[in-house]
Amino acid sequence: MxxxxxxxxxxxxxxxxxxxxxxxxxxxxxxxxxxxxxxxxxxxxxxxxxxxxxxxxxxxxxxxxxxxxxxxxxxxxxxxxxxxxxxxxxxxxxxxxxxxxxxxxxxxxxxxxxxxxxxxxxxxxxxxxxxxxxxxxxxxxxxxxxxxxxxxxxxxxxxxxxxxxxxxxxxxxxxxxxxxxxxxxxxxxxxxxxxxxKSFFKKNLAYQLFKVEDKLGRLIQIFTKTRNPAIVYVNSRKKTIEISNFLNNNGFKSGFYHGGLTGTEKQIAYDNWITESTPIIVATNAFGMGIDKDNIKLVIHYNLPSSIENYVQECGRAGRNNKKAFAALLYNNEDLSLLKNQLESTSPSIREIKEILKNLYQHFRIPFGELPLERYDFNFLAFCKKYNLSTFKVDTTLKILNNNGVLEINQNYNQKSTLQFSVSSKQVLRYSAYNNNIANFISTVLRTYGGLFEKETTINEYVIAKKASTTSNQVIAQLKKLHDDQLLVYKGTTSNALLTFLTPREDDKTVNRCSKEIKKFIEQKRKKTNEFIHFVENDTICRSIQILNYFDENSTKQCGICDVCLKEKKKNTNKLSENILQIIMQRGSLSSSEIRTLLHANEKDILIHLRYLLAEQKISINNQNKYQLN
Structure with missing residues (x-):
């Protein structure tokens, strides 16, 4: 050394x-x-x-x-x-x-x-x-x-x-x-x-969960109070764009980040946030790796994460400079139901996994017993459409098969293309009149997706191809031409996924070999989600204590700054006011020091409550400078 x-x-x-x-x-x-x-x-x-x-x-x-x-x-x-x-x-x-x-x-x-x-x-x-x-x-x-x-x-x-x-x-x-x-x-x-x-306890981080119906309104309230660097976590790429636009329209500088952006777009979004030209970033959980910013004041979960581990990891990006920071989670009953339903809709059964794997073999025409050496171009959406499969379940199945060494696939397969017209509808009509060969195609695109003149919209070239009775490649070529003619801005996915099979085709036997592990994986996923739902609904135990106990730290010390602790403080505060009124009623007029002695309470707290009761005109001060009931 x-x-x-x-x-x-x-x-x-x-x-x-x-x-x-x-x-x-x-x-x-x-x-x-x-x-x-x-x-x-x-x-x-x-x-x-x-x-x-x-x-x-x-x-x-x-x-x-x-x-x-x-x-x-x-x-x-x-x-x-x-x-x-x-x-x-x-x-x-x-x-x-x-x-x-x-x-x-x-x-x-x-x-x-x-x-x-x-x-x-x-x-x-x-x-x-x-x-x-x-x-x-x-x-x-x-x-x-x-x-x-x-x-x-x-x-x-x-x-x-x-x-x-x-x-x-x-x-x-x-x-x-x-x-x-x-x-x-x-x-x-x-x-x-x-x-x-190292203990998971963070004395400077306040976990605060808010049950609200108007989440956008609450975002405005939060960002009106603080202009410090923040992350807003959402559960879809579309929401990153929509909520960022909403914040910008309301005077808050923000950018967005998700897994479907190009490397350059991700870098620009990250750099703008790091330099605080856009201090708020709205992101999916794709944003988090390699973040090196210690003055994040606020992490907001606009949607519910799927486990306590994910929640703690994402919240932990706030307050790394040891100054007071907040982790705010916004939820309502609909969010809790959605998380439960999402778990069921994205969890394939062993039978469904076998069927999807068999469809993959058929899709690439792989004979039984063969282990192909080549890498295949894989169009995720076209595959789901061809076999009428749930995109959620195929997505989960691909991850399961990848994790169990059945195949290897890169992570770009679910990336979506976007489109937005950059000229007026009149100019589009004029262009169509002079270009008859592409007029029907433009009409099909406009009928398929709304809002293309107002905002960047996620599109599926395969769906357009079906409606226009053509191929995906021809759709891409025509969109690129319209992009080059400056009629619209088309951001196509960079490429199909690359898929490699790692084991010979044996259909059911392939899945049977790892079915025990797959079942455990799905059971654990369900257990983690249910534990997080319980954490959200449990508003009687300090959030920090719940988190610490989850990670086997047997703590009973309340943090004093989470939503549960603050609610308890407020309850105690109201109780102190009632006790002051009660004792004045019993003893007659009293000075603040007499009240403190009789109640065995903190002098500062008593003075605050006396001021509050004076403002409410429930008590007054007599000529002996003592407090009495009105």
């Missing part, structure tokens, strides 16, 4: 000191111990493995569940002149060989891998050739069926024990209870791991 952890921290990150408990975690990793670090969002988990990796020769293998998260970390390290790489989705064997040659001879320090990639014998053989100094498991809760995002492929990570038996592990997560930690230890075969756990 050539440099101390603090020297590395200062050189690459520009910080003088670590955040608790980073330094003790790093010390244990440097001593070659296996480590589990359970640190809340914003506690700087990445530094806990990045600094030890930089302290020694060789490469750190980082297992991470999301391509976007890996790319984000690789980019952040590159900005610090630290060489890091990840295997892109759909990379060919030749590209992977070149990448590993670079890793061996190019001074690289980090290789980010998905757990699915690790299942490849070819990748395993290439990893054997590397000098590995540390194995880091990010989002380690995914290894447990009790975790909120269980991925069976995480169970196969322990293959690295056979490849590099002497290398130590660090498993990191922001959300894990006792059962999940036990599963991490067992499934990674960790040797007496050193477990570091």
């Amino acid at each position: 050539t440099n101390s952890p603090k020297q590395i921290l200062s050189h690459f990150w520009g910080f003088k000191d670590f955040i608790f408990p980073q330094e003790t975690v790093i010390k244990a990793v440097l001593e070659k111990q296996d480590v589990i670090a359970l640190l809340p969002t914003g506690a700087g988990k990445s530094i806990c493995f990045q600094i030890p990796a930089l302290a020694f020769d060789g490469i750190c293998l980082v297992i991470s569940p999301l391509i976007a998260l890996m790319q984000d970390q690789v980019e952040n390290l590159s900005k610090k002149n630290i060489k890091a790489s990840c295997i892109p989705n759909g990379a060919s064997q030749d590209e992977i060989i070149t990448l590993f040659d670079n890793l061996k001879f190019g001074g690289y320090k980090f290789l980010y891998l998905s757990p699915e990639r690790l299942q490849s014998r070819f990748i395993q053989e290439k990893i054997k050739e590397l000098t590995v100094n540390l194995i880091a498991i990010d989002e380690a809760h995914c290894i447990s069926e009790w975790g909120h995002d269980f991925r069976p492929s995480y169970r196969n990570i322990k293959i690295l024990k056979d490849i590099h038996p002497t290398v130590n592990y660090i498993a990191l997560t922001a959300t894990a209870n006792k059962k999940v930690i036990e599963d991490i230890v067992t499934n990674l075969s960790l040797t007496t791991p050193n477990i570091f756990k």
Whole structure:
């Protein structure tokens, strides 16, 4: 080891000191111990493995569940002149060989891998050739069926024990209870791991849940009071645009962010928010990875998240500078019913999963027993339409099949195109009159979607193709022509998804092999949703206490700033006023010090209530400067 952890921290990150408990975690990793670090969002988990990796020769293998998260970390390290790489989705064997040659001879320090990639014998053989100094498991809760995002492929990570038996592990997560930690230890075969756990209690963060019917009106009230940086989480891409437009129209500067934006659009939205030219960002849960902004004052959940883990993780982006911050959740009875119904409508049965997989094989004409080597272009919406399938259930099924190593698919398959006319309806009619060959097509588009002159609208090229009796490719070509002629602005999806089958076609047998894991995954998803609904409806126990107990921190200390605690304070406040009136009625006129002595209450609180009762004209002050009933 050539440099101390603090020297590395200062050189690459520009910080003088670590955040608790980073330094003790790093010390244990440097001593070659296996480590589990359970640190809340914003506690700087990445530094806990990045600094030890930089302290020694060789490469750190980082297992991470999301391509976007890996790319984000690789980019952040590159900005610090630290060489890091990840295997892109759909990379060919030749590209992977070149990448590993670079890793061996190019001074690289980090290789980010998905757990699915690790299942490849070819990748395993290439990893054997590397000098590995540390194995880091990010989002380690995914290894447990009790975790909120269980991925069976995480169970196969322990293959690295056979490849590099002497290398130590660090498993990191922001959300894990006792059962999940036990599963991490067992499934990674960790040797007496050193477990570091930072409390989930955040004394500066007020969890406040508001039961409201007019959510937009409440947004206006909230943002009228505070102009600090904020995130508004919603549950659809369409809502990010609609609510951002609503806020802008009401004088609040905001931008929007969702998974369907291009890389450039995401960067612009992020930069505008970071620099606070638009201090409010309305986003889906795609916004969150790699956020490094410590002065977020407010996180608002406009829609209900699906688990306590997701809720806590997203709320945890507020108040990282340790100043007072708020996590506001807006809900009503309809939201609770919708969340329950959504769970049922998006959870496929084993029979439905088998049917969707069989449809995939038929769609790509794969014979029984075959394992195709090619990658397929996959149009998600066209596939759902062709087999008359629920997009929600197909989406969930693809994730389940991906997580269980049946296939590999990139995450762009549900991306939507958008369209907006940039000229008036009169100009469109004039254009149609001079271009008869495309006039019927323009008419079909206008009949299919409303509001195309007023706002950017999500469209489906496949639906337009069906109505216009043509193909999706011809629709795209005609929309591009209208875009080039400056009649409209068309933002097409960048590409179809790339789908690769990882196992031979065996239809039902393929699903039967992992049906037990699939059932557990769906049961856990249901359990997590029901636990969150209970959290929302339980307005008798302090929100912080509920959250801490959920994560096995047995706390009875009330936070004093959540909606439940504030309601209790208000109740006690009204009671104190009643007690003051009662004692004056019994004893006659009294001074404030006499009232304090008789009630055994705080002098400041009593003075506040006396002023309140004077304003209400329930009491008055006599010529002896004592309080009496009116």
